[in-house]
Structure formats: C-alpha cells, structure tokens
Amino acid sequence: MSVLVDARSGQQVAARRAHATRRWLGRIPYVVLALYAVIGGVGPLLIDYDPVHVSLDDRLLRPGSHLSTGATAWFGTDGVGRDVLAQVVYGARTSVLIGVCTVAVSCLVGVAIGTVAGYFRGWPDMVLARGIDILLAFPAILLTIVIAGAFERSVLVVVVALSATAWISFARVTRSVALSIRERAWVDAARVLGVRPVSILLRHIVPFTAGPVVALATLEFALVVLAEAGLSFLGIGLPNSAVSWGQTIANGKQYLESAWWISALPGIALSLLIINIGILGDQLTARYGRGHLR
Amino acid sequence: MTGQNLVEVRDLRVSFGRRTGSRLHRWTGTGTAPREVVAVDGVSLTVAADETVGLVGESGSGKTTLARAVVGLARPDAGTVLLDGDRVGPVGRRTAAQQRAVQMVFQDPRSSLNPRMSVAAIIGEAWRTHPVSAPAGDRAAALRQLLDDVGLDESVARHRAGELSGGQCQRISIARALAVKPRLLVCDEAVSALDVSVQAQILRLLDDLRRRHHLAMLFISHDLGVVHQIADRIAVMRRGVLVEEGRATDVLGSPRHEYTRSLLDAALELDTEDSPPVPDPAGGEPMPAGGTSERTTER
Numbered sequence: 001m002s003v004l005v006d007a008r009s010g011q012q013v014a015a016r017r018a019h020a021t022r023r024w025l026g027r028i029p030y031v032v033l034a035l036y037a038v039i040g041g042v043g044p045l046l047i048d049y050d051p052v053h054v055s056l057d058d059r060l061l062r063p064g065s066h067l068s069t070g071a072t073a074w075f076g077t078d079g080v081g082r083d084v085l086a087q088v089v090y091g092a093r094t095s096v097l098i099g100v101c102t103v104a105v106s107c108l109v110g111v112a113i114g115t116v117a118g119y120f121r122g123w124p125d126m127v128l129a130r131g132i133d134i135l136l137a138f139p140a141i142l143l144t145i146v147i148a149g150a151f152e153r154s155v156l157v158v159v160v161a162l163s164a165t166a167w168i169s170f171a172r173v174t175r176s177v178a179l180s181i182r183e184r185a186w187v188d189a190a191r192v193l194g195v196r197p198v199s200i201l202l203r204h205i206v207p208f209t210a211g212p213v214v215a216l217a218t219l220e221f222a223l224v225v226l227a228e229a230g231l232s233f234l235g236i237g238l239p240n241s242a243v244s245w246g247q248t249i250a251n252g253k254q255y256l257e258s259a260w261w262i263s264a265l266p267g268i269a270l271s272l273l274i275i276n277i278g279i280l281g282d283q284l285t286a287r288y289g290r291g292h293l294r
Numbered sequence: 295m296t297g298q299n300l301v302e303v304r305d306l307r308v309s310f311g312r313r314t315g316s317r318l319h320r321w322t323g324t325g326t327a328p329r330e331v332v333a334v335d336g337v338s339l340t341v342a343a344d345e346t347v348g349l350v351g352e353s354g355s356g357k358t359t360l361a362r363a364v365v366g367l368a369r370p371d372a373g374t375v376l377l378d379g380d381r382v383g384p385v386g387r388r389t390a391a392q393q394r395a396v397q398m399v400f401q402d403p404r405s406s407l408n409p410r411m412s413v414a415a416i417i418g419e420a421w422r423t424h425p426v427s428a429p430a431g432d433r434a435a436a437l438r439q440l441l442d443d444v445g446l447d448e449s450v451a452r453h454r455a456g457e458l459s460g461g462q463c464q465r466i467s468i469a470r471a472l473a474v475k476p477r478l479l480v481c482d483e484a485v486s487a488l489d490v491s492v493q494a495q496i497l498r499l500l501d502d503l504r505r506r507h508h509l510a511m512l513f514i515s516h517d518l519g520v521v522h523q524i525a526d527r528i529a530v531m532r533r534g535v536l537v538e539e540g541r542a543t544d545v546l547g548s549p550r551h552e553y554t555r556s557l558l559d560a561a562l563e564l565d566t567e568d569s570p571p572v573p574d575p576a577g578g579e580p581m582p583a584g585g586t587s588e589r590t591t592e593r
Contacts, residue, residue: 185406189467191385192365193474194393195423203419204408 029280036273040092049086051243056081060259076261078251084262088269090243095225095273098158098238102224103217106163110170111213115205117171118178119197128175132168140165141227148231153239158231162224173216174209181208211288218281222274229270245270299340299376300478300510301364301396306373308334308359333359335534336373341478346504346511348525348542350518350557356534357514358401361482364512365398394424397471401483403463409456413441413466416455420473427474444469445499461492465499472503478510485520497523518561522546530554 057068058081067073067083075085117128135143147161181187182205190200231237232246240247245266252262309332334356341347349357362368364375366385374381377395382388400406407416417437421428429436438448444465455463464484471479481500485493501524504511515521521528521542528545530538530553538551549555 185400185402186408188362188367189398189400189406189470190408190419191367192393192396192398193420193423193470194385194388194390195419197386199419203411207410 026283029276029283032272032276033280036092036096039089040096043089044093047083047086047089049083049090049243051082051087051090051241053082054080060255060262062259063261063265075265076259078248078262079255079259084248084265087243087248088245088266091245091248091266092269092273094238094242094244095228095270098155098162098228099221099225101155101159102162102166102228103221105159106166106220107170107213107217109163110167111174111206111209113167114171114174115178115201115209118175119182119201119205121179125175128171132172135165135168140168141230144227144231145234145236149236153236155238155242158228158237161231162227166220166224169216169220170213173212174206177209177212178205181205212285215281215285215288218277218284222277222281225270225277226274298343300343300345300378301341301512302376302379303337303339303360303364304374304376306334306337306360306363306375307332307371308356308363308368309371332534334363334370337531337534337536338373339529339536339539341510341512343477343510344508346513346524346526348521348528349512349514349531350516350521350528351531352516352557354533355531357516357531358482359534360531361398361480361512361514364478365396365480366393367398390424390426394427394474395477396480397474397476397478398480398482399464399467399471399484402487403460403467404455406467407455407458407463407470410454412452412454413458414451416466416470417451417473420470424474440469440473443472443503445495460488461496464488464492464496468496468499468503472507475507476509478512479504480512480514482514483516484513486515486517493520500524518546518557530557 055068055077058073058077060079061067061073061077061081063074063076063084065073065076067077073083073085075083075088077083078087113128117125143165144161147164148157151157187200187204190204195203228237229244229246229249232244233250234246235250237246238244248266249263249270252259252264252266255262309330311330337356337360339347339349339360349360351357359368363370366375366382366388369384376382377392380392382392385393411419414437417440418433421433437451441448441451446462446465446469450458450462450466455466458466467484468479479500484500485496488496497520500511500513503509511524513521513524525542527540528538528542529536530545530551532553538545538549538554540550545554546558549558
C-alpha cells in the first residue's frame, strides 16, 4: 500500500516538476524582453556613443580588444572604428521605439477601421474588404519600400511606411470580432435604448477585441522590428545619424569574411528579440486569442 | 379595448436576403445567391395602452422579426409601424421620446447584458442615454429601488453581468428597460431560456410590473401556457402571416383557425402525458389542466 502511494506520489512529484519547468520556460520570453527594454531604456545613458565619430586607429578590432582610448570594445569595432556594443545597445532603443510607435499607430487605425466596417457592414465593410484584398495582392515589404523610398529618411516616414501595411491584420481581426459581437443581444439592447453608435462601438464592441488585438500586437511588433532593420539595411530606413541594427548589419556586409562580429552580433540581438516576441505572441494568442471570447 | 392604440402595425412586410442581390454586390461578386426570405408578410396588429398582447407561433413564423420591426431593429420592406399615431422608422431615426417609449427584453438572458459591464454601469448607461428618465436626486438610491422593483438585492449592482445567473440577468434586462420608463415592453421569448421555476418567477414579475407601471406589452412566446398566463389578447402567427387574433379566452377557448387548434392540441398532448389522471377535456375548455392550475396558484 505504502509502496503504491509512494509510487503515485513519485509520479505526481515528477509531473509537478515537469509542469513547473514548463512554467519557468514559458517565462523566458518575458525575461528576455524585459532585458531588452532595460538595455534599450537605460543602456544609452551608460554608454556614450556618437554614430558620426570615426576613429580610424580602432578599425575592425576583434571583440574584447582594447581601444586607443583605453576602453575595452567587448563586441569589437566596425569598419570605421565605432564600437559595436554601443551600436547594439542604441539599436535596441531604436528598434523598440519604432516597433512600439508603429504597432500603436497601426493598432489604432486598424481597430478603428475594422470595428466600423464590422459593425456597420454595408458599403464601409465592402470598401474595406476590397481594399484589403488589393493591398494583400502585392508584398507588404514592397509597399513599405515604395513609401519609405519616396520621402526623406526620418523616423516618421519609417513609422508611416511600416504602418501602411501593418494595420491590415488589425483591421481584419477586429472586423471579424465586431461581426460576431454585433449580433449579440446586448448590442441590440443598446440600440433599442438609443445609445449613440460611437458609444456602442467603444463600450460594447471594442473591449471584446482586446484579447486578439494584444496577441496580434506582439506578432506585429516582431515583424515591424524585422522590417525596420530591413529598410535600414537597404539604406532607405532611418537617417545615418540614427543607430539601427539594420544599418550596423549592412555596414558589416563587406567585412563578413574578415570581421564577422559587425554583422553577426546585432543580427543575434535582432533574432533573439524576434524569436522571443514570437513565442510571447503565441502564448498570448493561445490564452486570449479568438475562441476565448466571452 | 381602449380607444387609443399605443402601437399600430399596418401591412408590415419584412424580408431577408435582398441585399445580396444588389447591383454593387453583383458587380463585385460578393453576393451569395439572391434569395429572398419573407419573414413577415403583411401583418397588421395593434397594441393598446395598458394591454398585453401575446404573439404565438412556431419557430420561424416571424414573431421575432415582427418584434424587431416594432422596436426598430429590423427594416421593413413595406408597411408602417405607428407609435402614438406617428410613423416610426429604424431605431436610430426615432426621437428620444420614441426610443424611450418602446423597450425590449431579449430571449438569451446572458447575451442581453454586456458581460464586462457592472450592473450599475448597465443601468447608468440607460439613464445617461435618456437623462429625462434619470432620477433627479440620489442615483444610488434610485438604483437600489429599481433593483428592488425587479426583485434583486442591491449587492448585485457591483457585480459584472458575466457573473450573474440567467434569472438575475433577465431581471437586470427588465430593470434596464424599466429604467427609461417605457410605455411598451416587447418581450421576445423572455422566459423561454430559463428553467421552469425561474420562468414562473419572471412571468409573475412581468405581470406585476405591467400593472404597477401601466405598461403595454407585446409578449412573444412559442409556449401557449406562458402566453395564456399573461396575455389579454392573443395573435397567432404562421409563416409570416397572422392567422388568428382575438381576446385570450376566445382564441384559447374556441380557436377558429385550424393552426391554432393544432397548436393547442400539441400543448394538450404534452400536458396529458405529464399528468395522466387528468381526463381529456372534450370540447369545452381546451386549456391544459396544468396551465390552469398554475394560473390559479399564481394569482
């Protein structure tokens, strides 16, 4: 009897341990993202970096070498002697900033358009549906490149160019939520009561899009960070005075064989961020996504 | 009945599926088959002030569509809805007074309240929408009074609608409707989704409230027993057409239309199955014995 109980409790302990391990593994993305947020927020205050300062004595130093100033370049230096660690740290700030701005803008636009189309149906819905079809007909990055390339390089242009395609997924998701919520009796009850349509949208429809929208926002954030790096890599993203992973990676392109660290280290920083946001997004989708609406 | 009709429906016709055949849809290729379903086909009906009209019929007979047209949620193709003799359109085009005058209680108690809003916020929304009907003084006291009116404790005010039971939700729905002091309450299968004991409580509550607040009611149900308990007049719908209309006792006592008779027979069969000792009431009072006894115990 006691053996049986022991065996069972042993199994339970093992199961509990596996469960706890999984829970801790599930928290890794939060930890990594918090680390990025801290580095992006506080790092630039601690590390001094001037993107247009060139030091030819310190060109292409390996990670861990000493600079002419006496400091240590933990991540090495690039082709014109700039510190790669500083570029990674400052680039984190740029990426997070661009990502947050773009996701916020596209989320606002997408949710507004999506709920209006889904709630009112009729011609606004049809215009949206056809519009989305047209936008989806050619690659998102192409539209972004066209917009970003047509204007002077600036943060605003990058945010607008990235938002131009990012809002679509928000609009589609909120439209589908609004289409289902509008059939609920509480919306009919509000209409019978004479509640203004704007209030109905804000109070009775929009709150129910929050779950899917938050889940989607994380996924979009990852895509936006990647797209921003892509634009900067192509030289049509942020101005040269700004520090961006994409630019650093592009700068290291010609030294890939001799100085791998210039492209590789910011690349690793970028991949880590995107992978972790992706995992977080999947977790949020599983918890709050469609099908978990009340 | 009384001379003044509160609501009058004239030759109302409502159909669905028309829009799918519109030119724009055809042009863009988004429409489905241009099929038209006529839910309500030329129905005329009046509800006088202070009167309760029961609307019965099987599923798909157009009862709900008629109700939605009366409150302005469904757009009629033809015919008119008159409120106090004035023609009224969709709910968004009605004046504030007209919106207030007609309120609705829905079938599904849970989905008729926004689950993320507290009961106080739900009632508050009604008052904010129609400040005329909002209490002049202490809103908390008025809310307490309103909840008490529908038989709820004041403690539910803090709860979110998602936390309440079906019966409580339906009471809150009724309270929300009463908050704007309506003159006509449209109850669309308001008790059908509730279990039998709660059903009886809500029916009693509605009966009590209509007396106290001088409410007219359009009470829709597929359940003859329920309609029998509350309606002064009964209208029977079948396939979008009104087949019979008259005083409750006449319609249930001596139905003229074959369909009404078959509805009554169906109710009877069920009832005799439940209580075999009751002899078949041949010819005379066709109301199921169970229904009558329930009625006597209640009043």
